[in-house]
Amino acid sequence: MQSETGRTAPALSTPAAGPTVVDFTEAELIARVRAQLPKAPDWVALGIGDDACVVQPEKNRLEVLTVDALIEGVHFDRAFTPPAAIGHRALAVNLSDIAAMGAEPRLVLVSLALPQSLPVADYDHMMGGLAALAARYGAHVVGGNLTRSPGPMMVDITVTGTVKPRRALTRGGARPGHELYVTGTIGAASAGLEMLQSRVASISAPTDDDCIQRYLFPEPRVRSGLLLGRTRTASACIDLSDGLADAVRQLAGASGTGARIDAEALPIAAGARRWFQSRGADDVHAAVVGGDDYELLVAVPPRARRQLAGILGAAGPLTRIGVCTAEPDIIMHYPDGRALPLPTGYSHFR
Amino acid sequence: MQSETGRTAPALSTPAAGPTVVDFTEAELIARVRAQLPKAPDWVALGIGDDACVVQPEKNRLEVLTVDALIEGVHFDRAFTPPAAIGHRALAVNLSDIAAMGAEPRLVLVSLALPQSLPVADYDHMMGGLAALAARYGAHVVGGNLTRSPGPMMVDITVTGTVKPRRALTRGGARPGHELYVTGTIGAASAGLEMLQSRVASISAPTDDDCIQRYLFPEPRVRSGLLLGRTRTASACIDLSDGLADAVRQLAGASGTGARIDAEALPIAAGARRWFQSRGADDVHAAVVGGDDYELLVAVPPRARRQLAGILGAAGPLTRIGVCTAEPDIIMHYPDGRALPLPTGYSHFR
Numbered sequence: 001m002q003s004e005t006g007r008t009a010p011a012l013s014t015p016a017a018g019p020t021v022v023d024f025t026e027a028e029l030i031a032r033v034r035a036q037l038p039k040a041p042d043w044v045a046l047g048i049g050d051d052a053c054v055v056q057p058e059k060n061r062l063e064v065l066t067v068d069a070l071i072e073g074v075h076f077d078r079a080f081t082p083p084a085a086i087g088h089r090a091l092a093v094n095l096s097d098i099a100a101m102g103a104e105p106r107l108v109l110v111s112l113a114l115p116q117s118l119p120v121a122d123y124d125h126m127m128g129g130l131a132a133l134a135a136r137y138g139a140h141v142v143g144g145n146l147t148r149s150p151g152p153m154m155v156d157i158t159v160t161g162t163v164k165p166r167r168a169l170t171r172g173g174a175r176p177g178h179e180l181y182v183t184g185t186i187g188a189a190s191a192g193l194e195m196l197q198s199r200v201a202s203i204s205a206p207t208d209d210d211c212i213q214r215y216l217f218p219e220p221r222v223r224s225g226l227l228l229g230r231t232r233t234a235s236a237c238i239d240l241s242d243g244l245a246d247a248v249r250q251l252a253g254a255s256g257t258g259a260r261i262d263a264e265a266l267p268i269a270a271g272a273r274r275w276f277q278s279r280g281a282d283d284v285h286a287a288v289v290g291g292d293d294y295e296l297l298v299a300v301p302p303r304a305r306r307q308l309a310g311i312l313g314a315a316g317p318l319t320r321i322g323v324c325t326a327e328p329d330i331i332m333h334y335p336d337g338r339a340l341p342l343p344t345g346y347s348h349f350r
Numbered sequence: 351m352q353s354e355t356g357r358t359a360p361a362l363s364t365p366a367a368g369p370t371v372v373d374f375t376e377a378e379l380i381a382r383v384r385a386q387l388p389k390a391p392d393w394v395a396l397g398i399g400d401d402a403c404v405v406q407p408e409k410n411r412l413e414v415l416t417v418d419a420l421i422e423g424v425h426f427d428r429a430f431t432p433p434a435a436i437g438h439r440a441l442a443v444n445l446s447d448i449a450a451m452g453a454e455p456r457l458v459l460v461s462l463a464l465p466q467s468l469p470v471a472d473y474d475h476m477m478g479g480l481a482a483l484a485a486r487y488g489a490h491v492v493g494g495n496l497t498r499s500p501g502p503m504m505v506d507i508t509v510t511g512t513v514k515p516r517r518a519l520t521r522g523g524a525r526p527g528h529e530l531y532v533t534g535t536i537g538a539a540s541a542g543l544e545m546l547q548s549r550v551a552s553i554s555a556p557t558d559d560d561c562i563q564r565y566l567f568p569e570p571r572v573r574s575g576l577l578l579g580r581t582r583t584a585s586a587c588i589d590l591s592d593g594l595a596d597a598v599r600q601l602a603g604a605s606g607t608g609a610r611i612d613a614e615a616l617p618i619a620a621g622a623r624r625w626f627q628s629r630g631a632d633d634v635h636a637a638v639v640g641g642d643d644y645e646l647l648v649a650v651p652p653r654a655r656r657q658l659a660g661i662l663g664a665a666g667p668l669t670r671i672g673v674c675t676a677e678p679d680i681i682m683h684y685p686d687g688r689a690l691p692l693p694t695g696y697s698h699f700r
Contacts, residue, residue, distance in 0.1 A: 052416035057407035066402035151501025
């Protein structure tokens with residue numbers, strides 16, 4: 001059966017799904033994204049549609065570049081991740097890297113590998129979720145690539161940002177005595193993921209909408225990172241993509257320090273604490289190894305305490321959770337007096 | 351069985367394969383890439399290893415950015431594509447886009463989704479192929495991302511380049527009367543792909559090493575693009591990633607012209623012509639719809655004929671194949687007097 005445009009109608013075996021991406025040409029799919037994007041700013045000399053995009057660099061700034069992929073079956077499950085959340089998260093993980101450098105997001109390239117069975121409505125919602133988040137942080141989608149995938153969906157995103165010279169935050173600037181802070185709360189996203197998985201498995205358990213929202217639509221700490229960098233408050237910074245425990249190890253390792261974390265001080269999200277406890281899990285352990293929070297871990301030298309006080313309201317909640325140490329060990333102190341190695345974080349690769 | 355490093359030895363079911371990427375941590379795999387890369391240039395303020403890389407932009411230049419993915423099962427078949435060729439091709443398709451803009455390659459971000467069964471030796475060779483091509487064109491790998499894939503291998507590459515203001519080549523600058531040229535020869539890569547496929551299918555046919563090499567290790571026309579842009583010889587340019595027929599349609603469409611192509615003038619690679627004819631195919635048709643050549647299609651205004659003559663040797667072979675027309679049709683003229691619509695090119699998406 002042919003439609004009026006000469007394309008084959010969807011197979012009868014999937015009658016309710018509507019048209020899929022394979023019913024459209026690449027040009028049509030690109031046009032559908034463009035319709036969701038705001039007008040390009042003046043610094044975009046040539047946007048979507050040529051062999052490459054052309055932009056004017058920002059004067060007197062360094063450029064920050066990062067790339068991160070979300071792979072279906074590794075980083076998300078389409079069974080419980082709405083398309084808008086896939087698009088949002090794929091960009092958020094990259095904006096979080098830009099935030100961790102103290103940089104301001106600027107442009108976005110989107111590379112998609114899509115299963116041919118993907119409903120075009122899902123594609124539209126995915127790009128809508130991405131476009132909405134980009135607009136909120138002043139980042140502009142200037143190009144990308146579109147191909148089919150014979151397997152999982154892949155959303156690979158490149159984001160660039162800019163930062164003033166000598167204001168970029170790295171992982172390696174902390175020294176013994178620098179205090180460790182974390183933005184927001186931890187554990188909510190990994191609890192939210194478990195909640196979504198339990199629903200699919202038909203496990204009856206009291207879920208928490210805030211945790212689920214934190215997993216599906218994480219908010220990158222762009223404003224916090226910018227303020228921490230501009231004011232020279234932070235000596236080192238990293239985002240929590242793979243969990244707090246991993247972030248502490250990475251920051252301390254790059255800085256050549258150890259770290260002491262105070263378990264009682266950890267800002268574990270209330271809903272996450274309830275969830276982990278209801279599942280019989282150690283809530284502190286679960287919260288420090290759980291990934292996907294996209295908060296920032298920040299080292300603050302004693303000399304910068306005044307700057308920190310000055311930005312506390314504007315940079316969002318910041319909680320002191322420990323200190324960098326001269327001894328190389330990464331230790332967590334518990335309220336009952338135990339001092340144990342901080343658990344090892346999650347590895348995306350294995 | 352545990353090795354000395356405490357890692358599990360490869361399963362006995364794959365005794366000859368050696369260690370796979372899953373036997374290594376992400377940090378170890380990144381270190382193996384770094385070992386194959388030259389020292390970063392001074393403009394790289396912060397390279398591989400932090401949340402993002404930080405670079406100094408080039409003064410008085412516009413920036414050109416492109417992203418392109420190679421997906422196993424869509425763009426390459428591991429059965430006959432050596433790992434070094436996968437890495438080479440993944441970068442070459444991006445350098446070809448930079449070349450088509452008349453820009454100079456600068457930096458490379460590599461995002462990999464790898465099956466856990468991938469031998470680490472294959473991973474090393476893949477990155478070696480990529481690193482060798484990058485070094486040849488002065489492009490520097492400054493960052494990337496590494497994750498596992500539950501399905502096909504995906505190699506997604508972002509390349510940036512720089513170009514002087516008003517020297518960027520676009521697809522849309524051609525006008526009626528501008529002559530169309532193509533670099534190098536066409537058809538070799540698609541013939542080479544067919545040869546490799548025929549070997550796997552145990553079809554006995556006379557293959558041609560030059561065609562196979564052109565498919566596996568395409569040489570992006572970076573130097574040609576740079577010269578055509580710098581000297582203002584070209585009014586429009588596009589690369590032939592999806593074949594000459596597609597490129598002519600895209601360039602003419604973006605420029606608002608038609609085009610007339612002279613079939614007899616097409617620089618079809620001799621080995622490709624022999625191959626297509628031996629298979630009973632129309633060699634001209636096969637050469638114009640075949641993809642993967644990564645040559646450049648260039649429009650040259652009559653006023654730029656002198657510039658063209660001046661760069662002909664240095665920019666490599668350039669063959670006049672037709673002209674842009676005021677009539678909107680895209681026509682191919684054959685030696686026997688026929689004038690037919692140029693065949694429709696290949697679509698990567700469907």
